[in-house]
Amino acid sequence: MTSLKHTLSAAILGAFFAVPAVANPANVTFVTEGIINAGMAVELDDNCNEVSxxxxxxxxxxQGLKSHLRNLGYSNADIDAFIDNDAEKDRLEAIARQRLSDLGVVVGDASTYCAVARGQIAQDTQIGQLLR
Known part of the structure; x- marks a missing residue:
């Protein structure tokens, strides 16, 4: 289970990041927001033993995000190239961590991660839907 978790974490935080110049910003926002939310769910899971x-x-x-990109005309090669964009990965991780902070997470305080996770689950947000 742990290796699957690490695979999911790597896929969430390492995939889909670069965007061709001709992309529709609204569609890219859909994908990047999904990645940010998924990254937030993983961060909550990593720091709170009460959720997974x-x-x-x-x-x-x-896979849905990947399908969305394919429907927009991105090739598998384009999507695979996203994985290698470390600068964009770092940017999206920073956004995810800032949003968690804005929600009340304090780095090193597991209880704050758990409180945010429970709140996201209770509100049935995209982040909450990725947690149990």
Whole structure:
């Protein structure tokens, strides 16, 4: 289970990041927001023992983002190239961590991660739907 979790984490935080110049910003926003939310779910899971990422749901969610990109005309090669964009990965991770902070997470304080996770689950947000 742990290796599946790490696979999901790597896929969430390492995939789909570069965007061709001709992309529709609204569509890219849909994908990047999905990645940010998935990254937030993984971060909550990593720091709160009371919740866990729903692996199958998470993988299906990522496949949905990939399908969305294919429907926009991106090739598998384009999508695979996204994985290698470390600068964009770092940018999206920073956004995810800032949003968690804005929600009340304090780095090193597991209780704050758990409180945010429970709140996201209760509100049935995209982040909450990726957690149990």
């Amino acid at each position: 990422v729903r692996m199958i749901r998470g993988l299906n969610f990522l």
